Amino acid sequence: MIFISSPRVCVSLSLSLTLSFFFSLTHQPTHMSEDLPSSWVTPHVASAFPLRHEIRTSRGEHVTLERIVYETEGASRDAVPLSSRALSQLLALIDANLGPMYRQHGRAIYPAIPKPKPPHHTLAPTSWHPHKTREMQTPGLVYVTYHDTRDPDRTPLAFVSLLLTHEPELARRAKVLYLYEIHVAHVMQGLGLGTWLLCGGVDATLRALRRAMRPGDFHGLELTVFSGNERALKLYRERLQMSLAPWSPQDCNEAKHPRPKITASQHLTRRRTRARTYTFITEDETEAIDGTAAAPRIRPVYYVLTWPGCP
């Protein structure tokens, strides 16, 4: 397990912001916490992510991946509307990858999921599906998916979903590209596809958005990751050098500092990462080096990370 901040000190890490250059968009939305339409993102995505990508599997097989761009609003020339069929295919991939984590911690993200009842105290495996499905249809979301060209069903083997939105935690006009999802199918994991998606298409989209906006308005990528998702954290923190957002829930040591009581203000309640209260996981007590019992480590269910682009 990677601990994002020192377990001894619950401090906010400073966020190094990459301020941007030149140009401005002609109109600003009235409410600074609102999401922006996909038409702001899709043209950049269409030029940033290649139409085709060749990959060599661990068995030495060459697979050609083909791109489809979906929009929940379905209004752009470069994209197709997100059909219910595509939606279920994408949900199936999310479930295959992170189903157990959503089942265990879904209520920390979707508080509307009913509390599990005795005697088993566990949620049904699909309890989070309706909430995730609604979230996946958020207006403004753009999906970039890749499937095997030989697959008539175009089952996604990898995808990212992106939303351009305001980040009022940073500044009134601040905008970020929110990475809602990144998934690579099990058979394709560990082959470099995740890194390629982030350091290729996502990074190029960030650069294009930065060029298209008023200097200082665009602040790069933001995402949410389960604190138990070690593989993703390794990629994000170690390889791609993403930073913990100052407004992210943090690890702490209750013996030294009280568990942070985080209550987000009203205007921050709309996105899943802006829950008004954060849920923390207390880990088993561990032995300190001198043999005395150390205080339990406490980590939040998820972290919020930010990223200016590929290092």
Ligand SMILES: CC(C)(COP(=O)(O)OP(=O)(O)OC[C@H]1O[C@@H](n2cnc3c(N)ncnc32)[C@H](O)[C@@H]1OP(=O)(O)O)[C@@H](O)C(=O)NCCC(=O)NCCS
């Ligand atoms: C996280 C994820 C997108 C990474 O994509 P990927 O194509 O597997 O990643 P890459 O092949 O580019 O590998 C990048 C790094 O990821 C980590 N990683 C990849 N495969 C790994 C494995 N089998 N075991 C441990 N770490 C692994 C490593 O840090 C790896 O670097 P390495 O090459 O030095 O080992 C992918 O594993 C995935 O879809 N996981 C499930 C869904 C998920 O967790 N999404 C993120 C939600 S926030």
